[in-house]
Amino acid sequence: LDLDVGVGHAVVIVPETVCVGARSTVGAGYADVFGRDAGGVDVDHDVTREPAPGAPGLTLDVKIGIGVFEVLHRSVNVDRGADGSRSDGFGFEQSSSERRTASRIADRACAQGRS
Numbered sequence: 179l180d181l182d183v184g185v186g187h188a189v190v191i192v193p194e195t196v197c198v199g200a201r202s203t204v205g206a207g208y209a210d211v212f213g214r215d216a217g218g219v220d221v222d223h224d225v226t227r228e229p230a231p232g233a234p235g236l237t238l239d240v241k242i243g244i245g246v247f248e249v250l251h252r253s254v255n256v257d258r259g260a261d262g263s264r265s266d267g268f269g270f271e272q273s274s275s276e277r278r279t280a281s282r283i284a285d286r287a288c289a290q291g292r293s
Contacts, residue, residue, distance in 0.1 A: 197288035199227035200238040211249045227288045
């Protein structure tokens with residue numbers, strides 16, 4: 179799936195049963211795929227993943243000019259308030275424990291992974 183954003187914040191929310199890999203290019207900003215992250219200027223961030231036997235897979239090819247790219251699990255990372263706002267903003271407020279949990283859950287649907 180190709181995702182191209184000039185300026186902004188792109189969030190892809192997937193079920194826990196989907197193995198997600200991503201190739202991200204960010205001009206200035208931040209990319210986070212289930213706690214595997216990179217940020218700064220001219221960021222090339224690859225998270226290569228293969229689905230476990232029987233698991234669905236999704237590969238994202240992402241280009242962000244200026245901004246943030248995140249892949250999240252609906253049940254772990256996203257906590258929306260009554261007004262629809264995300265409680266963790268751009269993901270920068272996640273604790274290291276929350277990030278490790280997201281990464282462990284992401285690994286369940288994948289046979290292997292590296293960032």
